[in-house]
Amino acid sequence: MMDASYATLAAALQPFIAIAAAFTLPLTSLMVKKKEALDGFALTVLSANFALSLFVFIHLYLVCDKPLVYAFGSWPPPVGIVYEVDRAGALVGSLISGLVLIAAVFSVGYLKGEERVNLYYTLLLGFEAGMLGCVYTGDIFNLFVMLEVMSVAAYCLVAFHREVPEAIEAAVKYAIVGSIATTAYFIAIAFVYGTFGTLNMADLALRLRESYMPISAPFLGNVLLGSALFLALTFWAFSLKAAIAPNHFWLPDAHPAAPSPISALLSGAMVKVSLFALMRYLFTIFGGAVKVAPVVQALNYALILLGGVSALIGSLLMLTQRDLKRLIAYGTIVNVGYIAMGIGLASPSGLTAALFHLVNHAIGKSLLFMASGAFIHVAGARNLDELAGVGKRMPLVSASYLIGALALAGAPPLNCFMSKLLLLVAYLESTWLTPVVVIVVLTSALTLMGYLKAFYHIYARQPAADITSKRLPASMLAPLLVLASLCILLGLTAPLFVEHVVSPATSSLLSVQEYVSAAQSIMRMVSGG
Amino acid sequence: MWDLIESACLYVGLALAVTGALCDLLGALGLLRFPNFFVRLHAATVGIIGGAVYPLFGLTLMTIGCDFLGYWRWLFASGSFITAIIIAITAPAGSHALARGAHRSGVAVEPKLCDKLAEDRRGD
Amino acid sequence: MTIESFLQICGYLVLAAIMAISLYGIVKGRSLIKKLIALTILGDAANALIVYIGFRFGAKYPPVLPSLTPAPEDISWFVSVAVDPVPQCLVITAIVINMAITMFLVFTVIQVYRIYGTTMVKKISRLRG
Amino acid sequence: MKTVILFLIPVFGVSVILYSVRVARGPTIPDMALAVDCLSYDVCFLMALLAVYFEAPFLVVCAICLALWAYMFDLYMAKYLEKKELGE
Amino acid sequence: MxxxxxxxxxxxxxxxxxxxxxxxxxxxxxxxxxxxxxxxxxxxxxxxxxxxxxxxxKAFDVRRWFWALVYFLYFFLVVEPLCHFDVAKRILHPKMPINPGIVRVPYNLKGDYAVTMLACSITNTPGTVVVDLDGNGRKFYVHWIDVKTMEEDECRKAISGAFEKYARRMFE
Amino acid sequence: MSLLVEFLLIFSLILGAYFSFLAIKSRDLVKAIVFSAGQSSAFALAFFLLMAPDVVLAYLAVAVGIYTIVLLYAVKKTERFEEDE
Amino acid sequence: MSLKDAVLGVAMAVFLLMVSVVVVLGGTGWTPSTEIRPLAKFYLENCFNVFNRTWWAASPEAVTSMLWDYRGIDTYYETSVFFLAVIGGVTIFRVTEAKLHRKMDDVGLSLIVKTTTRMVFPLVVIVSASVALHGNLTPGGGFQAGVILAVGPLLLIAAFSRSFLEENLKLSKDRCLIIRSVGLIAIALLVALPLMAGSLSLMQNQAKPWSQALQLPEAVGPIWTSGTLLFFNVAEFLAVGAGFTLLFLLLSAPEEELKRAIGL
Structure with a gap:
């Protein structure tokens, strides 16, 4: 019992520590002017967070399989805010904090000579806090707040290169679109509060199943209408945040404009957070409730359709790009499409494929963005023509880029191959959606072409005459190697990984009963003791 | 004695509030009817001083006279009194600033008998 | 249909109309600053909507207990007349958040003007080609 | 007393309408700013009045705040009209 | 000191x-x-x-506070209602009998507070609004709704005569 | 009797809608800002009638004050008119 | 306005009207709502239930007790949203040195406004302090009071100039950032206070039967602090006031100098 409560505290502390560190950073930077000290401070905090998230992960996978519930202010669920971490949450959470740590290590070298390092790290810490909070939270409105923490940090980070026209313009566009999305989510919260009179996710799931928690009471409004409005607006908001097909227009501007480590985080982690929230709503809370089944079914079909469309659009547009980072950003749209297709299948196998692909894509895409960041850092340009031949000078970076590209395109021994295979299998199992596999195969081929085109330009072409012989610092190289080896490792151990890590996560996402009873147990503990 | 004071306060306050409402209506009407910005300022003064400051003072008196509000009447009274004071201090400064800005940005003073300020500024 | 329910429906209609107007402004605004203004109005309308959902026709009182030494009947009276505090709490949070984003957007819009020399959306995209 | 207040409220409502007509029509910006100013002070008094009507003492606080912000609005409008940079 | x-x-x-x-x-x-x-x-x-x-x-001088009180009562009970009545008449009159203009009004006060109080009093009474002031020449430029005279001293007598006396007693 | 207050609520919302329509329509950005200040005043009255004093305090400050001023700053530093083309 | 625009607007309006009618007819419960939802009833009953202190927040103000106690962590992160936006603003506008070379008399508005503002400034600060210190008893609280506090510096910026603020009140950008950070760190420490006292719960205000730990009392002498709520309010008050001052100091920096400093 003691152990479990420490694990819950570890989950709750992660965003708190990140934000508290962000609060202290400006003050610290006024006292200590050295860049190294700030680097050390940020890295310490981030690795502490990573350790905490690993602790939560290990606890959930090895010690106790019940979701962890942390009640803030020791108020039980319907009264106060709770963090509720199940296995899926722990998986995504530790993935995110690991990626942020790696990106921070990368930025140590990347930011050499930049005078606003303190502000950068402050925003990075806030960004991590927002993402982790989104993943761990068990409260609908707290999700909104954390979403805003994450988004504001992301807008600011996109605008970090303030003298670059594209960056500022992308930040404005992204911020306007993003704030419309979050306002839509806020209106959705208004509807759900009006209909159900609660803001807690577990309580909401209970109420959809004709039951309620001690302090609550029966239904108020028309359940079907209220949930339909809520789900429609939420779906729209999160599809905007996750860049699913008709709402993908901001992503190719915003993601490349940020500093490279941040691009890696935006594509690798932030998009995943929205997808994870969508999974949470569609499966844990609204999934399986008989009353709202038609709505959820319709949204699932919409996800399959839009996911397919975004995979097609992304892969086609990818081929025409001349800008390295923009090309990689279009790759994100493709992969978001795959994950959406996996979610939309609404079967355990589809969800497993989606979760596994989520992890794989996070790692692979971060690797690609960081590698391209290394190229750009050395060459000082983003255009493929100007980058010609840079790769020859940096064989290790080129190798890791190649591994990432092959992994994302789905070359056999690497990780994304496995998850795409799972997705194909899931679609082949389904009754009438089998033809969709054509899209997956086709777009995989197209993405491979896109990435290899970029690789050809970088590695095989003759370098321009006056290419600089800038050396890459070790702090930028190490993250690439770590991520590349992770790609290979996950690919080789995929069956084990799926069986022991992803499948339990999937079953925890699908088991509403466990999720709800964990929240109820807090209430029982309070009122009983 | 206290009863007498209370009812006196109440009625004076009510009278002030009613006058304030009338002044406000007049100010709004004047703001609509008058021909240019500078003349409208006078109507606005009627609307602000007559329509907000006087009735707020009236409200102060009125709430002091209200027996049924109990202890809380002091909160009402102090709130409306502070508001009245702040408006009485700041409103003239605000409309003066607006007038100055308007004159400098070239808002027409027509119809007019004379415009000494424009003459003097032209001399500068 | 009673007159209260008619009034409530009227309120929802007006709020929806404001949202429609502001969405139109966001989509069609030529200038970034116009888009910003429309965005603030959209946020306001959303806030008003959620407070309106927590409103109570008939008996009403702000959710503040007017006494530091209440009797039991004071509390039961308070519960029977006060409006819903939950939406107000949510709205205060949302107001602060909207304000923060608007401030940030203003900063970026000024920076856009410094770089491009204009805030018109069409011109900016034309400049980039 | 409450009946008197009840009769006063529509009068203030009418003047709010008249002010807003001036806001909409106002040919120049100072006109509109002036009308918004008057409208704010009007709303300010209306708030105090309604607080008494509802017998909810805490509602009065809002009026003070509105008066302050209306003054601020005036100053910045004036500063804008004087064609100076706002921070000078 | x-x-x-x-x-x-x-x-x-x-x-x-x-x-x-x-x-x-x-x-x-x-x-x-x-x-x-x-x-x-x-x-x-x-x-x-x-x-x-x-x-x-000066802030601890009781006489000044006494004059402030007298001034306050005089201003809000006598001057203001008269001016309100005057302007209200102009608003309601079908022909709108106004002949506005900006006139110079000299003053003879020193301190910031005295000048400000004078100007605020002038602005607070409907019918006269201080548009600008010339600090060196000690002049207000007052927009007057009913310009009776353009002579500076007569303007002073008509617009700010009473206030200036009190301002001097309160602040100087 | 208290129906009057409910009518006032609807009235203030309609006023807000009217002002927001004007704000969206006007080409002059300063005028749009003034209109949005008017809309904020109307909404503040609406929040007041919805019995939310905390919200009124926060909203007034943010909408009447901060938004207006910050947008004025933005207009001052950029450009005033929405041009055609 | 072309026909296409009109059609678009009308379509949007019709769609939203339909949605709202749907909402009214079934989505949000009672029409007209004369009752409140059970959860809200719980908050109203318990926020200052002196007879059964198990669930109370020790503050008669339901909204503040929700903001800083029942749903406190929301407000903590909401503060951090504003903090991040301020940092974003600094990121974009940060310059090393941009000074105004002009005499004090030329800048600002007229003497009347200056004197009035000088007089009103302390009153504004006092009103804001009153709102902040009574935040747990009457409407208002940290954020609201902080914004009213920011009126003061803003009035000074408008009536005098930016440099007046820096010279007379010694409020520079760095100092604002320091005040803001100190306020925010105080908030973070208050959130973590129960943790240091041996309890496992963050953001706990009053002791509960199931979570006993060293807690702040609900009143210190004659001052009713509602546990931690008053301190939260004061810290937020300082932080928000300083944050707004910082933002407007940044915004009112002279444009030409800024452009040159950024290098555009």
Missing amino acids: NLTKRVLGFAAVFLLLFAFFLVASASVSPADIAMGLIVAGIVAAFTSTMVIKEQPH
């Missing part, structure tokens, strides 16, 4: 702010008095030099 001045200024501002805090809180409970003392002390320490620049001893 300088120290006494500063202490006096601090005391004046402190008392004013403390009273204001109590009125704003609408209570004289021990808690409010304690908090008021602290807050007023801090704020006065920061702002006393800004609020009162010179001759703080």
Whole structure:
């Protein structure tokens, strides 16, 4: 019992520590002017967070399989805010904090000579806090707040290169679109509060199943209408945040404009957070409730359709790009499409494929963005023509880029191959959606072409005459190697990984009963003791 | 004695509030009817001083006279009194600033008998 | 249909109309600053909507207990007349958040003007080609 | 007393309408700013009045705040009209 | 000398702010008095030099406060209603009998507060609004709704005569 | 009797809608800002009638004050008119 | 306005009207709502239930007790949203040195406005302090009071100039950032206070039967602090006031100098 409560505290502390560190950073930077000290401070905090998230992960996978519930202010669920971490949450959470740590290590070298390092790290810490909070939270409105923490940090980070026209313009566009999305989510919260009179996710799931928690009471409004409005607006908001097909227009501007480590985080982690929230709503809370089944079914079909469309659009547009980072950003749209297709299948196998692909894509895409960041850092340009031949000078970076590209395109021994295979299998199992596999195969081929085109330009072409012989610092190289080896490792151990890590996560996402009873147990503990 | 004071306060306050409402209506009407910005300022003064400051003072008196509000009447009274004071201090400064800005940005003073300020500024 | 329910429906209609107007402004605004203004109005309308959902026709009182030494009947009276505090709490949070984003957007819009020399959306995209 | 207040409220409502007509029509910006100013002070008094009507003492606080912000609005409008940079 | 001045200024501002805090809180409970003392002390320490620049001893002169009270009553009970009535007549009259214009009104006061009080009084009475002021030439430019004369001294008599007397008694 | 207050609520919402329509329509950005300040005043009255004093305090400050001023700053530093083309 | 625009607007309006009618007819419960939802009833009953202190927040103000106690962590992160936006603003506008070379008399508005503002400034600060210190008893609280506090510097910026603020009140950008950070760190420490006292719960205000730990009392002498709520309010008050001052100091920096400093 003691152990479990420490694990819950570890989950709750992660965003708190990140934000508290962000609060202290400006003050610290006024006292200590050295860049190294700030680097050390940020890295310490981030690795502490990573350790905490690993602790939560290990606890959930090895010690106790019940979701962890942390009640803030020791108020039980319907009264106060709770963090509720199940296995899926722990998986995504530790993935995110690991990626942020790696990106921070990368930025140590990347930011050499930049005078606003303190502000950068402050925003990075806030960004991590927002993402982790989104993943761990068990409260609908707290999700909104954390979403805003994450988004504001992301807008600011996109605008970090303030003298670059594209960056500022992308930040404005992204911020306007993003704030419309979050306002839509806020209106959705208004509807759900009006209909159900609660803001807690577990309580909401209970109420959809004709039951309620001690302090609550029966239904108020028309359940079907209220949930339909809520789900429609939420779906729209999160599809905007996750860049699913008709709402993908901001992503190719915003993601490349940020500093490279941040691009890696935006594509690798932030998009995943929205997808994870969508999974949470569609499966844990609204999934399986008989009353709202038609709505959820319709949204699932919409996800399959839009996911397919975004995979097609992304892969086609990818081929025409001349800008390295923009090309990689279009790759994100493709992969978001795959994950959406996996979610939309609404079967355990589809969800497993989606979760596994989520992890794989996070790692692979971060690797690609960081590698391209290394190229750009050395060459000082983003255009493929100007980058010609840079790769020859940096064989290790080129190798890791190649591994990432092959992994994302789905070359056999690497990780994304496995998850795409799972997705194909899931679609082949389904009754009438089998033809969709054509899209997956086709777009995989197209993405491979896109990435290899970029690789050809970088590695095989003759370098321009006056290419600089800038050396890459070790702090930028190490993250690439770590991520590349992770790609290979996950690919080789995929069956084990799926069986022991992803499948339990999937079953925890699908088991509403466990999720709800964990929240109820807090209430029982309070009122009983 | 206290009863007498209370009812006196109440009625004076009510009278002030009613006058304030009338002044406000007049100010709004004047703001609509008058021909240019500078003349409208006078109507606005009627609307602000007559329509907000006087009735707020009236409200102060009125709430002091209200027996049924109990202890809380002091909160009402102090709130409306502070508001009245702040408006009485700041409103003239605000409309003066607006007038100055308007004159400098070239808002027409027509119809007019004379415009000494424009003459003097032209001399500068 | 009673007159209260008619009034409530009227309120929802007006709020929806404001949202429609502001969405139109966001989509069609030529200038970034116009888009910003429309965005603030959209946020306001959303806030008003959620407070309106927590409103109570008939008996009403702000959710503040007017006494530091209440009797039991004071509390039961308070519960029977006060409006819903939950939406107000949510709205205060949302107001602060909207304000923060608007401030940030203003900063970026000024920076856009410094770089491009204009805030018109069409011109900016034309400049980039 | 409450009946008197009840009769006063529509009068203030009418003047709010008249002010807003001036806001909409106002040919120049100072006109509109002036009308918004008057409208704010009007709303300010209306708030105090309604607080008494509802017998909810805490509602009065809002009026003070509105008066302050209306003054601020005036100053910045004036500063804008004087064609100076706002921070000078 | 300088120290006494500063202490006096601090005391004046402190008392004013403390009273204001109590009125704003609408209570004289021990808690409010304690908090008021602290807050007023801090704020006065920061702002006393800004609020009162010179001759703080004037704030403790009872006669000035007496004149302030007299002026306040006179202004709000006599001058204002008359002016309101005048402007209301102009608003309601079908022909709108106005003949507006901006006239010069000289004044003979020194301190900032005196000038400001005079200008605020002029602006607060409907019918006259201070548009601008010339600090060196000691002149207001007043927009007058009913220009009876353009002579400077007569304008002064008609617009600011009564106020200036009180302003001098209160602030000089 | 208290129906009047409900009518006032609807009235203030309609006023807000009217002002927001004007704000969206006007080409002059300063005028749009003034209109949005008017809309904020109307909404503040609406929040007041919805019995939310905390919200009124926060909303007034943010909408009447901060938004207006910050947008004025933005207009001052950029450009005033929405041009055609 | 072309026909396409009109059609678009009308379509949007019709769609939203339909949605709202749907909402009214079934989505949000009672029409007209004369009752409140059970959860809200719980908050109203318990926020200052002196007879059964198990669930209370020790504050008669339901909204503040929700903001800083029942749903406190929301407000903590909401503060951090504003903090991040301020940092974003600094990121974009940060310059090393941009000074205004002009005499004090030329800048600002007229003498009347200056004197009035000088007089009103302390009153504004006092009103804001009153709102902040009574935040747990009457409407208002940290954020609201902080914004009113920011009126003061803003008035000074408008009536005098930016440099007046820096010279007379010694409020520079760095100092604002320091005040803001100190306020925010105080908030973070208050959130973590129960943790240091041996309890496992963050953001706990009053002791509960199931979570006993060293807690702040609900009143200190005559001052009703509602546990931690008053301290939260004061810290937020300082932080928000300083944050707004910082933002407007940044915004009112002279444009030409800024452009040159950024290097555009």
